[in-house]
Amino acid sequence: MKKILFLVMMIGISLHGFAQDELNKKQQSIPPKNSENKEVIPPTEAPPKDEPLPLSKEPIVLKINPDELFNNNILYKREANVEGIFYRRNEYLGxxxxxxFTSTIRYRDAAFVDGDKIKVYLNDKVIEPEVVLDGSYKGFKINLVKGINKIDFEALNEGSASPNTAEFQVYDDKGEVIESSQWNVGKGYKAVIILYKE
Structure with a gap:
């Protein structure tokens, strides 16, 4: 019985050793059938880079009086005349x-990431009801209508460090910067930029 058991174990060990022989061979890669015909992949639209880019050329600036723009008490909160507090007002960004035909608007917290929240309007209609600003860019793309395209950023809070601060960038449909700047507004106030499509 011991001899039979020994014989079965020896056969099992030898078979096991032969089975492992395939793993010792080096792998050979299979060459492509026809390496000359490569599939051409069309380029995709590249998102704007995180670093602020230099303005492409001197943009044409609209001559708009911010006082007239912020005169509407229904749309814009009145400036608070508090000595030493500069941010309790609406801010015209240009x-x-x-x-x-389209524009990409991106924004992020400009200073200490402290929980700043905003609401975004396009021509007085809410398009983003609540956005929490953090260190990375967020944003959206809009189709520009002929004439005025007014974008309002309303400060829903001031985070843990006043005021509500953000860095923003506006790009055209070619990925070139139209404007890049910052806003500093108090709760309930708005930062406004206007794009006029010819």
């Missing part, structure tokens, strides 16, 4: 003329 008006720019473009021939672009």
């Amino acid at each position: 008006g720019f003329v473009t021939k672009s």
Whole structure:
């Protein structure tokens, strides 16, 4: 019985050793059938880079009086005349003329990431009801209508460190920077940029 058991074990060990022989051979890669015909992949639209880019060329600036713009008490909170507090007011970020069909708007917390929240409007209609600003860019793409395209960023809070601060970038449909700047507004106030499509 011991001899039979020994014989079965020896056969099992030898078979096991032969089975492992395949793993010792080096792998050979299979060459492609026809390496000359490579499939051409069309380029995709590249998102804007995180670093602020230099302005492409001097943008055409609209001549708009911010006092007249912020005169509407329904749309804009009145400036608080508190001595030493500069941010309890609406902020006009500029008006720019473009021939672009679309625009990409991106924003992030400009200073200490402290929980700043904003609401975004396009031509007085809410398009982003609540956005929490953090260290990385967030944003959206809009189709520009002929004429005025007014974008309002309303501060829903001031985070743990006043005021509500953000860095923003506006790009045209070619990925070139139209404007890049910052806002500093108090709770309930708005930062406004206007794009005029020719």
